[in-house]
Amino acid sequence: MEHLPRIAVIGAGMAGIACARHLQTLGLRPIVFEKSRGIGGRLATRRTASSLSFDHGAQYFTAKSAEFRTFIDACGPETISAWRPRGGGEHALGGDWLVSLPGMNGFLKQAAEGLDVRTETTVRSIERFKDGWRLDFDGSAGDDLFDFVIVTAPAPQATALTPFSPHLQKSLASIRMAPCWALMLALKTSPEIGPDVLRQPSPDIAWLARNSGKPGRSCADETWVAHADPAWSQDNLELEKDAVLLHLVTAALACLGSEGSEVMYSDVHRWRFAKVEQPLGEPFLRDETGTVFVCGDGCLGPRVESAYLSGLAAAAVIGRLEL
Ligand SMILES: Cc1cc2nc3c(=O)[nH]c(=O)nc-3n(C[C@H](O)[C@H](O)[C@H](O)COP(=O)(O)OP(=O)(O)OC[C@H]3O[C@@H](n4cnc5c(N)ncnc54)[C@H](O)[C@@H]3O)c2cc1C
Known part of the structure; x- marks a missing residue:
């Protein structure tokens, strides 16, 4: 590949940001497409007109692996803090319960600084062309072709985006979400x-x-x-x-x-x-061409940390490819 590989990441939740950040540290320039107005996915905080705030998605997360721990430690105390609920006690099991400040996506916003993240951009389909993959957005086809596409949408939505791959369809069908x-x-x-x-x-x-x-x-x-x-x-x-x-x-x-x-x-x-x-039990999936990846919590388990590890694993594989 004579040019830098062109990489699209679909989704700016934990998996997408982990993946894009790691690719960037490898000298690559992924573009992240996110359908919502902001970053975070299921790491979400609702703010009301009267300044109330509610973490209505993930409540807290833990950092058990060395990789996630390193990432969390680098975020710093301004964006991550331990939550010790009054009358709790369970927080001692499996390590600290961690929350992000000021909202649950605070640390992802920080991690996304310097990344090319295009919010309010829904990817409707992914189409194969001779020279790469083209993404179609709401009513319009993108101009760019990509060598790699990493899909981090929840498994049922990833299924809808990848009808071209029998392998992905079969594997994604084994993931169950509630x-x-x-x-x-x-x-x-x-x-x-x-x-x-x-x-x-x-x-x-x-x-x-x-x-x-x-x-x-x-x-x-x-x-x-x-x-x-x-x-x-x-x-x-x-x-x-x-x-x-x-x-x-x-x-x-x-x-x-x-x-x-x-x-x-x-x-x-x-x-x-x-x-x-029911997770897949593997860190990520790849289509038959080896250029479309699926990652996210559906691969490794129902936790923020699993989504991080999945995104990181997909990026590491792309980084090791002979490009
Ligand atoms: C109610 C609830 C409680 C939870 N509690 C906990 C908890 O206490 N602890 C814990 O560790 N985990 C918890 N989780 C799970 C945790 O939130 C997830 O495991 C983790 O955030 C998943 O990250 P992800 O990047 O894989 O997916 P997501 O966060 O879902 O990110 C995927 C992103 O892709 C975007 N997207 C989807 N389709 C498209 C498209 N076509 N085009 C562009 N963008 C697209 C979405 O908008 C989203 O931002 C909870 C989740 C919920 C909903």
Whole structure:
């Protein structure tokens, strides 16, 4: 290859940013295409007009591998902090619970500095031409051809982008993901309840945590995030948003013993592909040409760290190719 290989990364979540950053350290210049307005994917924080904030996706992450630990340590205390929930204790298992500041995507925004990230750019399809891959965006074909394409969208979306590869289709079909309805709730007064984290406090709620108790969040507000149980989320995936909101607010208030409390703000977000239930068990996938990669948490497991390791592994392989 006489020119620098042209590389497209689809998705600016943990896997996409890990991959693009590593490629950049190898002297390559990937372009990252992200359909949302911002960076982070499922590492997400909602900010409201009244300045409330809610981490409605990933709640925290751990760093068990040397690679992820090194990356996290380099981010520094301004963007990463340990979360020790009041009345918790479970944080001691498997290492510190880590959160990013000021929102869950803070460290990814920092890591993406200097990368060519094109937000609000949805890739609709990937097409093979003689001299490379062409990406098609909303209603328009891109001008550029790419030698490598790395897809980091959740497995079902990666499947839709790669119909040209029977191998990818077959392997991606083995990855199973569960949806999650997330509730964001702000109360006027603190609940009587002691702990900041409640696991499966009711059959329909799998996780309920005091968002305002996390480091770097405004403790003047009384904000909570609930994640509906995966089975409940699946059964009610297409339910009207208002009905989901009513059900989850009622359930969460009951869990907090705050049935009579004044609700200052409430909203729900539907994560259609939230958590990996059955991962692939390999760090990444490659199509039959060896030039389209799929990586992300679906490859290694349901965690931020797995997404990081998957993105890193794909980049390392590209870096080792004779280009
Ligand atoms: C409710 C919830 C709770 C969770 N809790 C935890 C937790 O406590 N701890 C933990 O470690 N993990 C948790 N996770 C999982 C964790 O968030 C993920 O494992 C990790 O963030 C996945 O990163 P990723 O880069 O693989 O995928 P994503 O973050 O999904 O990134 C993929 C990106 O691709 C973009 N994209 C998709 N399709 C296209 C397209 N066609 N064109 C352009 N861009 C596209 C998306 O917008 C997205 O930004 C949770 C997830 C959810 C949803």
